[in-house]
Amino acid sequence: MxxxxxxxxxxxxxxxxxxxxxxxxxxxxxxxxxxxxxxxxxxxxxxxxxxxxxxxxxxxxxxxxxxxxxxxxxxxxxxxxxxxxxxxxxxxxxxxxxxxxxxxxxxxxxxxxxxxxxxxxxxxxxxxxxxxxxxxxxxxxxxxxxxxxxxxxxxxxxxxxxxxxxxxxxxxxxxxxxxxxxxxxxxxxxxxxxxxxxHEPVAPAGRRLILPAGIALLLLVIQIALGGWVSTNYAALACNDFPLCHGALIPQMDFENGFTLWRHLGKTADGDFIPFSALTAIHWTHRTFAFIVIAFVAWLAHKALRVEGLRTTGRLLLIAIGVQLVTGLATIYLNWPLAIAVMHNGGAAFILLMLVMLNYKARLSSRFSAVKP
Known part of the structure; x- marks a missing residue:
């Protein structure tokens, strides 16, 4: 006590x-x-x-x-x-x-x-x-x-x-x-x-971004979960080259053991040591899905730049996506330096916050449009 x-x-x-x-x-x-x-x-x-x-x-x-x-x-x-x-x-x-x-x-x-x-x-x-x-x-x-x-x-x-x-x-x-x-x-x-x-008034055009902003948030959550799976399985250096992985576009991978959820650290579900091909599958999936997330969020941020009331958030999203891409590549080329790896985690959290703000403000557009000056 x-x-x-x-x-x-x-x-x-x-x-x-x-x-x-x-x-x-x-x-x-x-x-x-x-x-x-x-x-x-x-x-x-x-x-x-x-x-x-x-x-x-x-x-x-x-x-x-x-x-x-x-x-x-x-x-x-x-x-x-x-x-x-x-x-x-x-x-x-x-x-x-x-x-x-x-x-x-x-x-x-x-x-x-x-x-x-x-x-x-x-x-x-x-x-x-x-x-x-x-x-x-x-x-x-x-x-x-x-x-x-x-x-x-x-x-x-x-x-x-x-x-x-x-x-x-x-x-x-x-x-x-x-x-x-x-x-x-x-x-x-x-x-x-x-x-x-x-908040400053959001133009009615912001209503068109409600669905894309929600999709972007969902994609980011999936990507963060994949990144967490990479980190918790110590698979960050499973591919140490880019854009290829072990010299191949699609390397040898073991998805079954890599994405078995209930198992001990470094082990398969049967209790054997996890094969390196499973770690490769974890890393490759996170890396590949990152391009989908980056492309969609960058497109969303570009659209937000054209809407009054969302421009600042869109600008910050574009900057954050660019920094996140650089830190992600740096962890590969520089052999996973600690400071950059922590920045990469913080970057994901910041992008999450910006997407939450964008979702909130996009939903304000309908309310602002109903209010007379």
């Missing part, structure tokens, strides 16, 4: 630091500021989660939620040192323990902030209902109590998968799901943040 209270105190400290930023802000709408600060920390958490995974620190503390039953690596130093001495390059080292626990502290901080968002919205809703006041403020801006509540349940589910990531020893399907849930959390915060902002 003492260790749990200490862990909770660390998460509360992260949240308090964020709340200090909100309190010191000159923004009169402190709730909106809290939403965007929470989104910013969640984005950073996803980036740091990628760093944790790419440095092979996911088992830096092989238990959960603490580290060898303690609230921080300092108290568990004897256990960590013994594990590191037994296996110097193994999953447990002092550095990896600190990376893993820092990730957990920030995750708990995000959880506290989301609980704060939920409590604030429900209190305001009850106060407004008793006063007979509507919380809808203007076109494109509303005060919803359901989305923060959904965020609370989502962060609880994300925490459960974070625990299973450790207790199930980095099983690929669990780690990939953990990644997807984290990005879903980010997308939901992005939608909540967009609902709190005042």
């Amino acid at each position: 003492k260790n749990l209270l200490q862990l909770g105190a660390m998460g509360l400290l992260v949240a308090v630091l964020a709340l200090c930023v909100v309190w010191a802000s000159k923004d009169a709408n402190k709730y909106r500021k809290l939403v965007w600060v929470t989104l910013f920390i969640t984005f950073d958490l996803i980036m740091f989660g990628a760093f944790t995974r790419l440095t092979d620190s996911g088992l830096g503390c092989p238990d959960w939620p603490g580290c060898y039953g303690h609230s921080n690596p300092l108290l568990a130093h004897a256990h960590i040192s013994a594990a590191q001495e037994a296996m110097p390059t193994g999953p447990v080292t002092v550095a990896k323990a600190w990376i893993e626990m820092t990730h957990r502290y920030f995750a708990m901080g995000v959880g506290v902030l989301i609980i704060g968002l939920m409590v604030i919205t429900w209190r305001k809703w009850f106060s407004a209902r008793n006063a007979g006041v509507s919380l809808k403020s203007s076109v494109g801006s509303q005060f919803s109590r359901w989305l923060p509540t959904a965020l609370f349940f989502m962060v609880c589910l994300q925490g459960a998968f974070g625990a299973w990531t450790v207790t199930m020893k980095l099983q690929p399907i669990i780690v990939t799901t953990h990644l997807l849930l984290g990005l879903t959390l980010l997308a939901m915060l992005g939608w909540l943040g967009a609902s709190q902002n005042h």
